[in-house]
Amino acid sequence: MGLTVALIAEEATGARALRLLVDRGHRVVAVFSDAARGGIGESVGELAAGLEIPVRPAAEVRDQALGADLRALELDLLVNVHSLHIVNPEVLGAPTLGSYNLHPGPLPECAGLNAPGWALYEGRRYHGVTLHRMTAGIDEGPIVFVERFEIGARTTALVLMTECARRGLRLLERLLELAETGTPIPAEPQDLSRRRWFSGGPPEGGSLDWDRPASRVVDFVHACDYGPFPSPWGFPRCVAACGEVAISAAEAMADRTHAEPGTVQVDGNRGVLVAAADAWVRVDRVELNSERVSAAKALRSGERLGPAEAACRARVDG
Amino acid sequence: MAELVETILAIFRDELSVEVGEPDMDVIETGLLDSLGLVALVVEIEHRCGVGIPFETLEVDDFRTVNSIARLVEHQRLASA
Numbered sequence: 001m002g003l004t005v006a007l008i009a010e011e012a013t014g015a016r017a018l019r020l021l022v023d024r025g026h027r028v029v030a031v032f033s034d035a036a037r038g039g040i041g042e043s044v045g046e047l048a049a050g051l052e053i054p055v056r057p058a059a060e061v062r063d064q065a066l067g068a069d070l071r072a073l074e075l076d077l078l079v080n081v082h083s084l085h086i087v088n089p090e091v092l093g094a095p096t097l098g099s100y101n102l103h104p105g106p107l108p109e110c111a112g113l114n115a116p117g118w119a120l121y122e123g124r125r126y127h128g129v130t131l132h133r134m135t136a137g138i139d140e141g142p143i144v145f146v147e148r149f150e151i152g153a154r155t156t157a158l159v160l161m162t163e164c165a166r167r168g169l170r171l172l173e174r175l176l177e178l179a180e181t182g183t184p185i186p187a188e189p190q191d192l193s194r195r196r197w198f199s200g201g202p203p204e205g206g207s208l209d210w211d212r213p214a215s216r217v218v219d220f221v222h223a224c225d226y227g228p229f230p231s232p233w234g235f236p237r238c239v240a241a242c243g244e245v246a247i248s249a250a251e252a253m254a255d256r257t258h259a260e261p262g263t264v265q266v267d268g269n270r271g272v273l274v275a276a277a278d279a280w281v282r283v284d285r286v287e288l289n290s291e292r293v294s295a296a297k298a299l300r301s302g303e304r305l306g307p308a309e310a311a312c313r314a315r316v317d318g
Numbered sequence: 319m320a321e322l323v324e325t326i327l328a329i330f331r332d333e334l335s336v337e338v339g340e341p342d343m344d345v346i347e348t349g350l351l352d353s354l355g356l357v358a359l360v361v362e363i364e365h366r367c368g369v370g371i372p373f374e375t376l377e378v379d380d381f382r383t384v385n386s387i388a389r390l391v392e393h394q395r396l397a398s399a
Contacts (some may be wrong), residue, residue: 012358015333042335152374156354163373165357166364227379229353230394 001180007044008032008061013102014044014081018174022051024176029073030084031099042125054197061087077179078225079172082135084113089136097179099134101141102172104147104164106130108190111139112198115162117233119151121203121223123216127151129164131171133187139197142187143172154227157233162174163309197317208236209307210262214252214276221250233288237308238262242288242298244308249284252276262305272299276290322388324365329362330384341384363387368372369394 003026009017010033021028033055045055060066061083067090070078078099080087106128112118113247119127119143128148135141147167152159178185208220218237224233227248237248252313259265259275266272272295273280283295299305323341330336338351345351351359359381360371369391380390 012354016358016361042333046335134377155374157358159373159376159379161353162357162360162376164359166373169361226353229356 001182003028003097003176003179004029004074005077006041006070006073006082006157007048007079008029008058008083008085009044009079009085010034010058010084011082013168014083015042015047016165017079017081017102018044018051018053020169020172020176022053024180028053030054030056030070032056032061032085034058060084061085061091064088064090067091067094078134079175081168081172081288086138087134090262092134092136097185100144101132101134101139102168103130103132103139104161104168106146106288107132107143108192108195109145110198113200114232114241115198116159117162117201117223118203119196119223120155120157120160121201121220123219123269125151127160127164129168129171131168132190133185137176138271139193140190140192142189143312144175144186144188145169146224150254154222156222156227157231158226158229158271161226176211176277203233205235205309206234207308208238208247208305209236210274210305211277213259214279214281217247217276217281218250218252221247221307225249225300238305239308240264240299240305241303242300244288245298245305246287247283248287248292251282251284253280255280255281260304264299264301264303264305266299266301268298272296274299274305319388319392322391323384325366326384326387331360331364333358333362338384340393341388343384345384346378346382349350352394353383361375363391367391367395369398 003022005026005028028230031053033045048055073096075095076097078095080101107130126148130146131144133141146158200267220236224231224235235248237246259273263275263278272283276285286298288298330338334355380386
């Protein structure tokens with residue numbers, strides 16, 4: 001059954017969702033998207049315009065009046081993919097089969113922004129993606145599908161973000177399969193007592209305090225790692241003798257240390273080691289004055305790294 | 319392999335609106351591929367080439383050139399055969 005759908009979407013995942021809807025033969029009556037993303041390639045809006053689908057500013061979804069417009073179009077589904085606009089309840093109530101959001105994290109325990117980054121920062125061993133019904137509360141609506149998967153020890157934020165997009169799109173396909181065949185769509189209420197909500201970050205204002213386990217230092221670095229592309233959080237920063245440095249590549253070592261956290265030891269065989277609270281961390285690369293250099297160029301044996309001045313602290317609720 | 323290279327060049331053209339001049343051009347170094355583009359690329363490669371790219375072993379360096387992407391896809395095809 002061909003569905004009448006409106007899409008609120010940004011980024012590559014949003015563009016792929018639009019192609020998915022079109023490829024499955026659905027009638028996309030409107031795409032709500034912000035201006036060109038400023039990156040490389042086609043934005044969701046440009047893609048939609050090329051497909052002769054009406055493109056409207058994403059901010060319109062905040063407007064109560066849009067609800068009546070969408071009802072007049074006899075909308076079946078409203079789908080939100082990676083757009084951060086808060087959708088007006090009148091708009092949410094317009095489609096006959098409901099409004100759905102693709103969230104790149106497992107709900108209810110990982111609501112909010114940049115869920116993949118926070119999962120890595122917290123050292124979690126699993127992550128997930130959720131497709132849920134949208135309600136007035138952000139990321140609070142009943143769950144259609146949630147899929148959890150393990151995170152590898154060396155997984156970076158870029159890799160995890162990519163995996164969330166890939167798995168999330170599969171959930172969207174599953175939703176469409178149900179809607180196309182008139183099969184009831186699951187709606188499992190969330191246990192909101194388990195809810196945690198994360199702000200945009202970066203954690204700790206991007207400042208790295210070495211007085212923590214070595215594994216947590218490395219988790220923080222991985223959470224910021226979109227290498228070789230720029231990181232939206234930047235890398236964790238600390239203060240060295242040469243100035244402020246950001247740690248861009250690090251690995252936890254097995255050997256324990258009682259050195260003061262932040263103490264640097266340059267070892268001819270093993271490279272630049274920095275003491276965390278329990279063990280050494282090998283630091284391979286740092287950013288100094290916005291340039292990525294080997295740690296040996298920036299750090300000296302015996303010096304002690306301190307936390308940098310934190311930018312605005314991120315909020316975690318729950 | 320030549321067919322695979324053509325498919326990947328087409329993905330760059332169709333999905334990212336990017337013309338990659340040579341299959342050995344480093345698309346990351348030259349700024350033709352960004353992080354969101356990588357997401358689109360991985361999803362579309364799986365879709366068009368019918369292979370899974372396991373995220374546990376995903377190496378961004380495999381996506382530096384069209385030729386290296388083609389080798390990765392070929393490797394995944396053989397691994398799943």
